[in-house]
């Protein structure tokens with residue numbers, strides 16, 4: 093996952109001002125801030141609320157409603173691990189357990205710019221070749237503990253985990 097720019101309140105104000113005239117500007121603003129910084133900093137909430145004449149609670153409510161918005165800097169690597177039925181049948185839960193035991197990585201925990209996060213997803217369309225994961229637009233099938241360990245090391249290339 094590419095690193096995003098550091099939080100910059102002046103740049104955030106500029107982006108918010110550019111998008112405020114849109115009809116229904118709140119979601120476009122949140123998406124744009126996340127794209128620019130990799131997450132939506134808590135300091136953006138009062139800026140958005142002021143610009144859109146909303147309460148901070150309204151902005152926070154929308155921000156927290158959607159799982160896709162992050163409130164902390166992104167990890168160096170995000171592994172999307174499929175935990176749907178077909179991948180379960182092929183052992184993905186054993187991989188999750190092994191990851192917790194060997195590296196102390198629990199799924200679906202948003203860190204604060206940590207090295208790696210593993211997020212659960214539910215079907216990547218690669219069911220016959222599971223367990224499956226997606227990292228930086230690369231789909232990895234027939235995942236095993238060794239290849240998952242490679243994916244969870246941001247200093248190694250994703251391609252090293254391909255079967």
Ligand code: FES
Pocket residue numbers: 174175176177178179180214215216217218219220222223224
């Ligand atoms: S169930 Fe995992 S890719 Fe479909």
